Amino acid sequence: MYTLYSMQRSGNCYKVRLALAQLRIPCNLIEVDILKGESRTPDFLAKNPNGRVPLLEVAPGRYLPESNAILWYIAWSTPLVPDDPIDRAEALQWMFFEQHSLEPNIGAAWFWLTLVKGGRELQSHAFEGWMEHGYGALSVMEKHLETHRYFVADRYTIADIALYAYTHVAHECDYDLTSFPAVRAWLKRVAAEPGYVRMDYREQEPAIAE
Amino acid sequence: MYTLYSMQRSGNCYKVRLALAQLRIPCNLIEVDILKGESRTPDFLAKNPNGRVPLLEVAPGRYLPESNAILWYIAWSTPLVPDDPIDRAEALQWMFFEQHSLEPNIGAAWFWLTLVKGGRELQSHAFEGWMEHGYGALSVMEKHLETHRYFVADRYTIADIALYAYTHVAHECDYDLTSFPAVRAWLKRVAAEPGYVRMDYREQEPAIAE
Numbered sequence: 001m002y003t004l005y006s007m008q009r010s011g012n013c014y015k016v017r018l019a020l021a022q023l024r025i026p027c028n029l030i031e032v033d034i035l036k037g038e039s040r041t042p043d044f045l046a047k048n049p050n051g052r053v054p055l056l057e058v059a060p061g062r063y064l065p066e067s068n069a070i071l072w073y074i075a076w077s078t079p080l081v082p083d084d085p086i087d088r089a090e091a092l093q094w095m096f097f098e099q100h101s102l103e104p105n106i107g108a109a110w111f112w113l114t115l116v117k118g119g120r121e122l123q124s125h126a127f128e129g130w131m132e133h134g135y136g137a138l139s140v141m142e143k144h145l146e147t148h149r150y151f152v153a154d155r156y157t158i159a160d161i162a163l164y165a166y167t168h169v170a171h172e173c174d175y176d177l178t179s180f181p182a183v184r185a186w187l188k189r190v191a192a193e194p195g196y197v198r199m200d201y202r203e204q205e206p207a208i209a210e
Numbered sequence: 211m212y213t214l215y216s217m218q219r220s221g222n223c224y225k226v227r228l229a230l231a232q233l234r235i236p237c238n239l240i241e242v243d244i245l246k247g248e249s250r251t252p253d254f255l256a257k258n259p260n261g262r263v264p265l266l267e268v269a270p271g272r273y274l275p276e277s278n279a280i281l282w283y284i285a286w287s288t289p290l291v292p293d294d295p296i297d298r299a300e301a302l303q304w305m306f307f308e309q310h311s312l313e314p315n316i317g318a319a320w321f322w323l324t325l326v327k328g329g330r331e332l333q334s335h336a337f338e339g340w341m342e343h344g345y346g347a348l349s350v351m352e353k354h355l356e357t358h359r360y361f362v363a364d365r366y367t368i369a370d371i372a373l374y375a376y377t378h379v380a381h382e383c384d385y386d387l388t389s390f391p392a393v394r395a396w397l398k399r400v401a402a403e404p405g406y407v408r409m410d411y412r413e414q415e416p417a418i419a420e
Contacts, residue, residue, distance in 0.1 A: 049353050066303040073299035089283035093276040100309045143259050
């Protein structure tokens with residue numbers, strides 16, 4: 001069974017948890033609280049020198065970081081990865097877009113505004129840039145979704161999962177999606193996919209005290 | 211034959227041109243000067259709404275953006291993409307790392323310091339962050355290369371191509387690689403790979419006037 005090192009409120013970790021749930025792949029989940037420095041301990045850095053979650057143990061002692069690489073790995077040969085080579089490349093295209101245009105902006109805003117106490121003040125110098133570039137990414141997505149139900153191959157794939165993770169919480173960190181109706185409709189479609197779980201879903205429910 | 215929209219001095223474009231050269235894939239190259247706004251014309255935006263190069267026409271009228279997605283597409287089923295599923299995922303891992311940790315810092319510094327006249331002054335507020343985070347990415351690479359000759363599967367792959375593009379020009383935009391000996395040795399190994407072409411190599415040499 002896979003072991004996934006993950007933080008519950010991280011969008012990057014949610015991508016992997018959502019895909020695992022939809023693919024019905026069981027997983028041993030280990031919560032890593034990056035706010036408490038748990039991803040910077042010597043033990044964790046030995047597993048991932050980049051000190052980040054999610055991190056998937058894909059074989060005994062072999063650890064795969066990077067949420068979108070993990071998505072690709074676990075979903076390969078499933079309907080979540082397109083069969084056609086061009087479609088597959090387009091899935092990667094949107095996942096790279098997510099990592100350089102969406103996550104560094106909306107993901108950063110989410111982290112500092114909702115997870116870190118006092119984060120808004122600490123990062124006030126960066127906020128304007130996150131807003132401008134985050135809206136830029138949303139505009140590219142809106143334009144695509146005006147004529148497509150999903151990002152690739154006319155169906156739900158790992159590209160949608162990757163883009164959904166931070167887009168679906170954008171309104172919680174000051175982004176106004178009013179002028180992005182196609183994005184909002186797509187968010188609803190994703191949330192209606194079979195096996196969908198919410199970001200606050202816990203794979204391992206705490207045992208009920210007797 | 212593929213058509214590649216590319217700018218000669220862009221590291222992201224160089225990745226694709228290097229892989230095409232090494233795979234001996236012929237290509238119709240169209241130079242797009244982003245400094246002159248040529249990636250923001252209505253004609254170009256119709257091909258890529260994100261307004262960026264490189265852009266590969268993979269089928270008539272079908273355009274694939276994102277340098278690393280293009281690398282994956284053109285190198286699939288060649289020795290530049292590993293066969294083993296975990297190795298393949300690790301290649302993607304390093305390519306995602308490149309796009310969120312290396313390219314936004316060293317790539318940005320390269321663009322503003324070497325390509326844009328007066329760029330250093332225009333972007334003085336961002337320079338410190340690019341340096342700090344660029345060195346952070348180089349440190350992660352150095353640590354890996356201390357015990358590996360290449361990034362994945364013990365041989366030259368698209369992960370090396372992706373990481374090489376901006377790392378090999380880092381010294382031209384103020385990064386000092388003195389304390390990164392493993393990175394410098396790896397840069398030399400990449401430049402010695404069969405079919406290697408330099409960034410300033412021109413696929414289509416201008417015809418010599420008679």
